[in-house]
Amino acid sequence: MKAEIIAVGTELLLGQILNTNAQYLSRELASMGIDVYFQTVVGDNMGRLRHAIELAAERADILLLTGGIGPTQDDLTKDALAAALGRSLHIDPPAMEQVERFFTSRGREMTENNRRQALVIDGSTPLPNETGLAVGVAIEQKGKFYIVLPGPPKEMKPMFDRQAKPWLLQHALTDEMPIYSTMLKFAGIGESLLEDKLLDLIQAQSDPTIAPYAKEGEVSVRISTKASTEAEAMKKLEAMEAKIRERLPEHLYANTDVPIEQTIVELMTERGLTLSAAESCTGGLLMESITAIPGSSAMFLGGIVCYSNQMKEKLLHVPHSLLEGDGAPGAVSPEVAEVLAEQVRAVADSDFGLSVTGVAGPGDSEGKPAGLVYVGLAERGRKAEVFELRFSGNRESVRVRSVKALFYQLWLKLISK
């Protein structure tokens, strides 16, 4: 099965918003074993929208349209698809009721244009909108499958997951073997070294397939297989995962798409361990990453952003002689990273304490080059370990990779116990 995704909206063509819907749907379709050959973005214009729909319908079996189903006169997606299919539109009573309820419950008057949000194409299956007002549409005509979804991602995603995907599985994919896949996540290793370690597996791949990819400070490998039952798929995926794990036991931290900080939160919570942190150049990014994980309050006690030297001295008892004066190693030094990690651990009375001090850039600082970072890892009853990191790249990249590198060291420590 071949699919195309058409995102509708002039705001996309003006670059005002990013087309995250196309990425989300592409990934979902890939996981269902559906090939996406084209993604298109078209504006809120009847002629061009119809042209895009007709062109895609010639090339593909499945069309997914997102956006352009709101209340305004600019919202033309359903009208254009209906015209392309030679059908009419009608009001879907349950969707209309939902729109009316929305306005009644807020004590606001419903304007006439809001009725447009309840329109569906004759002969289609309405897709209820659980997080918004505009109803979606699924329809089959002449062996082609058409889905219309809302533009806002918080409406589009639940409608795809809970309405459109089951509809597609039931109507379009009856003959296909489903694809199953596992996402393996790695830390402390770059994309090229990882590919090198798995080169023979990647080159020999047929079933399961192996697809590595990278983003800032993270490398992932997706392994996928088609199978008629989940048990059969899992057997193949687990065998491949075991092969890969055997080669990279000190880097493979998860077999599901989570950041390393989530694995850390889970490992430490399970073992009843607690964490604190002292951040200089990362300015809160490390703690923000940990606390972004729901449930982190069970293991994360808190910490200190000691951006100025005074804060380092006052709250974390860094000796003045380390920070300033002739021969002082300075704030960006292994000595200071060590004191910061040990002191924040002591102040918080946590099992582990982390520290980061470095030059995030742009530009050098106090004679130290941008990209030079020291991270510290203290454990109750032991002297802190310190790691020197050297990065190129901009301020944001240095900060992100410093945090990820330190998380990697902490994870290594946790799994070695």
Place this chain on the structure above:
Amino acid sequence: MKAEIIAVGTELLLGQILNTNAQYLSRELASMGIDVYFQTVVGDNMGRLRHAIELAAERADILLLTGGIGPTQDDLTKDALAAALGRSLHIDPPAMEQVERFFTSRGREMTENNRRQALVIDGSTPLPNETGLAVGVAIEQKGKFYIVLPGPPKEMKPMFDRQAKPWLLQHALTDEMPIYSTMLKFAGIGESLLEDKLLDLIQAQSDPTIAPYAKEGEVSVRISTKASTEAEAMKKLEAMEAKIRERLPEHLYANTDVPIEQTIVELMTERGLTLSAAESCTGGLLMESITAIPGSSAMFLGGIVCYSNQMKEKLLHVPHSLLEGDGAPGAVSPEVAEVLAEQVRAVADSDFGLSVTGVAGPGDSEGKPAGLVYVGLAERGRKAEVFELRFSGNRESVRVRSVKALFYQLWLKLISK
């Protein structure tokens, strides 16, 4: 002039990466007065890529292609465009030298496939790659203009800005009046209320045009005009900006596309004021946002992430009686927000101290609903002010909007002085 953007790469069709290039180029083209009618994504496949190029060339005057110009056999963009134009490829000597220098300087052997990165189309203008190896291409044929750019954004953006844009201005846009625009940024106001306040201006708009848009916790308005000189454009834009500012003086914080924290860093640095923060539910996000701004070390001293109650008591002297026990208001309370702001300001000895305590969710906590947040703003020599916020939305959204709301209060305080 009409343009189309074609992004090439199977990784985009698999949803492995987000098409940020299309957004960047769309925005740039809009600012040059060029209409973008379609964006397309196509995979690394010769037939489909040529089909996409030929289709776009029928519809538009300018084609921008990104991606598919690396060293591998999958990188087919220049080959496909050359074929579509009926031309051949040749090695560009300066680009070849750059590739060779790269390998020599790293002491690595250059493999044959790397020569592909120096290929250009016969009769084209090579676009040097300042941040990578693959050379770009600009070419005019039969009144149509074609640009080929690299896929990685850190190579694509500088090549567009410094090579492709000047080439387009010189070759394609000789008759057009350039577009000038100003981005106005607002805080402390939602998109619908902002549109309401500017409704008559938006409805009557012709020149300058007015385009509002929103993202999490931020609202912007872009005003644009065409003019033959910059001075003439600025006069029109400034008059419109003044009209808008008059209606929303307490919300318009910048006339350039910066986050409110950047305005705060600039205002406080100019005035020699310093800042510290105590964060509970936002877990470091506030401090991370401030320290992400280069130069923030001049005004930001640091702060404390007091995630646990013990940290609140130990480091910020929150009385135990406020946190626990019968009748205690609890950690998420105006009383605690007040103590946190005042104490962190005192500990850091800064001019201002900020605090956030709330329930980020998911789920309620200690009998308080998810989305209930108290933020505090303390100033040297004064009692802290506390604001109650109530949000719906997920954990991330509650955290981001809490931080933005508190920045808004700080900005209001700063401009009222």
